[in-house]
Amino acid sequence: MFNETVKSLRIQKRLTLRDFCEQVGLDPSNWSKVERGVNPPPGDVGVLDRLAEFFGLSGEEKLSFMDAAALQRKEIPPDVADSAILQKALPAFFRAARGHELTESELKGLADDIRKLHTADPTSR
Amino acid sequence: MFNETVKSLRIQKRLTLRDFCEQVGLDPSNWSKVERGVNPPPGDVGVLDRLAEFFGLSGEEKLSFMDAAALQRKEIPPDVADSAILQKALPAFFRAARGHELTESELKGLADDIRKLHTADPTSR
């Protein structure tokens, strides 16, 4: 979960909640709630970027950081939402993952869907 | 897309926008915008249920109807969001589908993830 991640990252840096918020420009009270999952993660991408940078995340790490935030907000990550590819692949995923027919071939089909969509449209990511 | 689906379903029934809204209990002006994708699909599950029933959708059809609505809202479908299983599978999907390492083995890994999670926790869906 995003809230746990972000809390342990802060602790790793041996920062108090207040100090941390000061440095990143956040409200301590609100952030306390965010870390405990009482309030949702920030939706503002700018804020998330600041956080990722502050924690020195980049590449794959940063992506899954962003994903975790979106996921806890029950949203689809913005870059995924914009991608026509995933608009098509996601329903397939939902179908497969709901387990109605979670057979080997179903999964192969899903995999094929994704791959096909990728090769078809170069506008990925 | 949800908006296109819902529009063609209405047309299939040979209903004018106003008549349709009357029968389902929706505002015509707003619904006009929904059908064209100007406004987002309704988020209220009750409304979506009414729509699905009105169109005679059930089972698999209804599920993907609901998914389409959520997707266009850039949200994760409620039942998926609630499932601990899928909460874990989704990041794997995002990783794979972004295509950073969209290799055969990556996809196999994703498939395994999903299957493992399914068999591990019977609280699916």
Place this chain on the structure above:
DNA sequence: CCTTGTGTGGTAAACCTCTACCACACTCGT
């Protein structure tokens, strides 16, 4: 004890999203 530092509760306000209402434009039959 006081003081200082830390996290948290409660709440009001800013903010945004979605809906409902009203008026308008366009078409088509009469």
Place this chain on the structure above:
DNA sequence: ACGAGTGTGGTAGAGGTTTACCACACAAGG
């Protein structure tokens, strides 16, 4: 040309979500 019927634009307001502020509780050190 008029009327009814159909879809759409604009906009205000309801409703919900997210943030910011203030005050409090608790702990440790002096």
